[in-house]
Amino acid sequence: MRRIPVVFVALLILGVAAAPWAADQRSVASGRAVGDITPSFVVLDVTGPHKGEPICYICEYEGAPTVIAFFQDTGEETAGLVVKLNELAQQKKALKMVAAVISGPDGKPWLEKLAQEKGIKIPLVVFRKGKDDVAMKVYKLNAEAKNTILVSINRKVSANLTNVGVESFNLVAEAASRILGGK
């Protein structure tokens, strides 16, 4: 008879303890909403065709189907996702891509090494002023989100995915397939 309240209390404690983690994984809002335009934002190119220069890839890609990935920082999780993005770009040639590290120019050597070791072809870039960069405001990026991935076509956001993990990358691939229409 006593067991029922004990189990109930244990479940309640577990629920309360897990709630912030669950919220962090799912409900962090970051990035421009679906239907919003994708305005210009200037980054410092690290490994792309404009290496070492400021560049607006979004302007260059114009209305092409595009994946814009913002990563809060460098690290193993970011590396795993960059590899996945690169694979996706290789599979879907019509898809344009840019992966930006928000934390700033300090991430340059890490990105260069990653591109070299993993054969990354998509442009890897950094925010010129780190977390103080105006692109944080322009793209409504939340500093609490580990990553924000926007899928766009005709310079309009068609999917907004936050805190994506390698295991949930299929959501990005599916969103990209939808805008490509099977191409």
Add this chain to the structure above:
Amino acid sequence: MIRRKSIASCFIFICMAALASVVSISQDKGLDPKGQSDYPRITCEELKKLIDAKATQDIVIVDNQPEESFDEGHIPGAVSFPWTDQIKPPVKLPRNKTLIMYCPCMEEEDSIDMANKLKQFGYSNFKLLKGGWFRWEELKYPIEKK
């Protein structure tokens, strides 16, 4: 007689096909901002000279960056007119002056697109800033902040 008729109809068919392809090519060009890049250009050096000489009475410098970026820095005297997918009237830019458009783009893509859109509102006098905002920054020319 039948032969003449068939030659004539063949000729008409070829003419119509040629006309259709010309129309199709010109329509495609209209949709592609890069295909409409025949707007005249002005260099940063030339614009700077106009600003320095206070000879800007016949021009308006139009900044196509997002408003937040404009607030952080823009060419002195520029007005903010951010790139958008659809311009909403009323457009408050003067029609009797040359609009000098610039953006943070390598090949003025956003400014070309905005000039194409402004044409639909009766604007026709544009110049694009060659190299745009990047070139202006590179030359370390003065920047105005809001």
